[in-house]
Amino acid sequence: MDFENEVRRIARAKWPAAQFGGAAMLDGRERDGIFETEESVHFIEATVSASASKAKEDTRKLFRSIVDHNKLQGMKNAVGWFVTKAEPTAEQRKEVHEQGKGQVRAVSYSQFQQSLIDVRAYLSARKLHGFGSVQDFASGGKNPSISFVEIGLTSKALDENYLVNDILEGALEGNHFAITGQYGAGKSMTLRELFFRLEARYIRGATSKFPVYINLREHSGQRDPVELLERHARSIGFESPSSLIRAWRAGFVVLLADGFDEITSLGVQGSWKKLKDLRMRSLEGVRKLHRESIGTGIVVGGRSHYFEDDRELCNALGLHEGLVLSLDEFTETQMRSFLSRFPGVEHEGAFPQWLPTRPLLLGYLASRGLLSELGENSGMPDAVDGWDYLLDQIYEREGRIETNLDGQTLRRILERAASLARTTEDGLGPITRSELFSAFTEVCGYEPDEQGVLAIQRLPGLGIYRAEDESRCFVDAELADVCKGREVVQFLEAPFDMVKNPGWVGAMNACDRPINEVAINFVLRRLEISHDARGVIRQAVAFLNSRSDLACARGDVAVILLTGELHLDIAFIVSEVNFGARLVEFHPHMLPLSNMQFSHCLFDGVVLNPEVGSNSLPYFDSCLIEQISGRVSSDDLPRDRIMHSCDIGGFDSAATGAAIRAVRMSVGEKVLLITLRKLFVQSLSGRAESALYRGLDVDERRMVGDVLRMLKRHELAVEYSRGDGVIWLPVRKALTRVKRILSAPNESGEEVVRDCRAMG
Known part of the structure; x- marks a missing residue:
């Protein structure tokens, strides 16, 4: 009965004028289908049997119907159809030929459906066209050379996990799904895999439904579903768009729509206040397509932060009782x-x-x-080079999607957003809609139009913070730090141009914390490339000295000087900056910083190596310093540098390299503890190998190479070779182990301590 119903469904789509035709009784015997048009009458018998006797019996019924019709209504041509589920056998075709006398056609179900639409031709043409944002990682071609890896999909509403096959089965039953995820999560690859699995089902005859995969970004401004499908057919080179429409109307397709966040409407000027309305208007054609797809399975994909919530998503996309699934990240x-x-x-x-x-x-x-x-x-x-490279690749790809913004411009918008985010508690957000609007305007030089508004919404690297106010936040702290570092480089290289941007100036006045290690290392590496680090820094300091604001920019320059050991030959005052998130260390091999003064600044920790001469230190005036390491009391401070106006919370002599050397332990153990301090306490972003030798005597220096090999073997640190030397990176998941080693090396039970002790 199911098979007969499917055959009748094809017949109604094939002959729309006979849409009310179907099974009927003639001469007391049932006919599976009679469909009469203005020009002809079609008699159908459908069977799942492969026997010749069934073919003989059904063909006789069909021929009798044709003869009777011709006697009574000879003006209309009569045709008989003997439809089998599988390919008709040779014996069946013989019986149809003999009994039907040339007036009955023997066809398989697939052949009968092909008379409605050439499904295989559509599938072949579709596979030559791109699938959303899918591309080969190496060549950039449309067909990836890397096979699909299943990622879990999660329904937050039902607290259940789904696989691709679960979605496939649901779509074949006519259910609606939305697949959401952040940039690069694999939405298009998942939809592409679903396309190929549905195709395989159709080819082997397990279903009469075939997949139609639509790249929504190719259909901006379209409001009519028929027009949308026709353009889709033409864009992939399918020769019969009208047949695709008939197949869709008949319910023989599973719709796969990719990129609801990439489609824009025409003639609507972008406005944050009208953003929800803009989304609804942009997706009008898609919404109508889905709502007119009666009984059709639908799977649509897009970025997770595009809509305020799942309710708006389903309403805007026209999904009936749609299930929203989010793509997990790789385990x-x-x-x-x-x-x-x-x-x-x-x-x-x-x-x-x-x-x-x-x-x-x-x-x-x-x-x-x-x-x-x-x-x-x-x-x-490391994180610096890794994220810098990734951002280049990400935004080169985004530039190919956007029609009027190149990738580097889009990346600059993200970087300006990173500067604006510095005013927030964690430096990641929230970033308000108006701030993103401002970032776009400052970078591009004009206010965003409708396409610009949508480009801002989907900036890679940003996720949703609060749905109700459209605010965003950075999805990764180190990604954000690389963006902040690029902004600092922009300022150092062209400070007069940078202050023309009121949003950036406002952020530098509102923020009181300097950039951290990842951003600092990014800036230092860019300065190395420029080969004029001294000149660039001097220019920036001279510019800051000419102004009374930009406290945060002053803090950025200060930490670059402290970390990069760059020469400073002009006076530089840093006021009202919070250095609380970092440990500031002064060692004997640093360049003098006597031209720098900290005024009314906050420090959590300052390390003064006993061997550092006071004439190399900067001045500290009216600063709050929670703890000074390397000095035992207030009387032990160089008062010509750390003024009496400073408020000192306490002293800690046990946290310095000198204190470690004073403990009775082997040289190998001492070098291990000093190295761990440099990697895990002073910085978690890595240290140049040359920096790990600083402050050590001749015997200790001989041990550094062996200690580093031990750290690598015991998974406490890894090395990273760059063109200008080797960087050692701490393994952050080992931080708890390292704290245990530093606090109680003998009682830690760590094998690395015993190995270093054995070195002597």
Whole structure:
């Protein structure tokens, strides 16, 4: 009965004038289908049997119907159809030929459906067209060379997990799904995999429904579903758009619509106040397409922060009782499986903690050979180089999607948003709609039009903070830090141009905390490339000295000077900056900073190595310093540098390298503890190998190489080779172990302590 119903459904779509035709009784015997048009009458018998006797019996019924019709209504041509589920056998075709006398056609179900639409021709044409944002990581072509890796999908509403096959079965039953995720989470790849699995089902005859995959960004401004489908057919080179419409009307398709966040409407000027209305208007054609798809399974994909909530998503997209699924990020097992598909990538070692777990971002790194020997390769990038590279790749790709904004411009908008986010508690957000609007205007030089508004909404690197006010936040702290670092470089290189941006100036006046290690290292590496770090810094300091504001920019320059050991030959006052998040250390090999003065600043910790001469230190005036290490009391301070106006919370002599040397332990143990302090206490973003030798005597220096090899063997640190030397990166998940070692090395039970002790 199900098979007969499917055949009748095709017949009604094939002959729309006979849409009320169906099963009927003739001469006391049932006919599976009679469909009469203005020009002809079609008699149908459908069977799942492969027997010749069934073909003989049904063909006789069909021929008798044709003869009777011709006697009574000879003006209309009569045709008989013998439809089988599988390909008709040779014996069946013989019986149809003999009994039907040339007036009955023997066809398979697939052939009968092909008379409505050439499904295989559509599928073939569709596979030659791009699938959303899917591309090969290495070549950039439309067909990825890396096979699909299943990622879990989660329904927050039902607290359940789904796989691709679960969605496939639901879509074949006519259910509606929305797949959401952040940038690079694998939405298009998941929809593409769903397309191929549905195609395989259709080809082997397990279903009469075939997938139609639509790139929504190719249909901006379209409001009519028929027009949308016709344009889709033409864009992929399918020769019969009208047949696709008939198949859709008949319910023979599963709609896969990719990129609801990439479609724009025409003639609507962007306004944040009208953003919800803009989304509704932009998706009018898609909404109508879905609502007119009666009984059709629908799966639509887009970025998770595009709509305020799931209710708006389903309403705007016209999904009936739609189930919203969010794409999870790769688990460690899935990451290893994914990376194993790239030639030359070893994936047995530990992953760097900054490594993104989204397929697109991870694939970019792996395809460019940056992850060739994870965990063991000395060339593994740190967070600074890793995110800088990824942002270039991400925004080059975004530039190909946007019609009027190139990738670097979009990245500059993100970087300006990072500066604005510095005024928030954690430096990640929230970033308000008006602030994003301002970032766009300052970078582009004009207010965003409708396309610009939508581009802002979907900036990669930003996620939703609060749905109700459309605010955003950065999805990764180190990504945000690289963006902040680029903004600081922009200021250092062109301070007079930078202050023309009121949003940036406002942020530098409202923020009181300087950039942290990742951003600092980014700036220092860019200054190294410029080969004029001294001149650039001097220019920035001279400019800041000419103004009374931009406290945060002063703090940025200060931490760059402290970390990069750059020469400062002009006076520089840093006022009202909170350095609380970092440990400020002064060691004997640093360049003099006597031209710098800190006034009314806050420090959580300052380390004064006993060997540092006071004439190398900056001045501290009216500052609050929670703790000074390396000095035992107020009387032990260089009062010509740390003024009596400063408020000192306490002293700690046990946290310095000198204090470690005073403890009775082997040289190997001392070097281990000093190195761990430099990597895990003073910075968690890595230290140049040369910096790990500083402050050590001759005997201690001889031990550094062996200690570093021990740290690597015991998974406490990894090395990263750059063009200008080796960087040692702390393994952050080992932070608890390291704290235990530093606080009680003998009682920690760590094998690395015993190994270093054995060195002597």
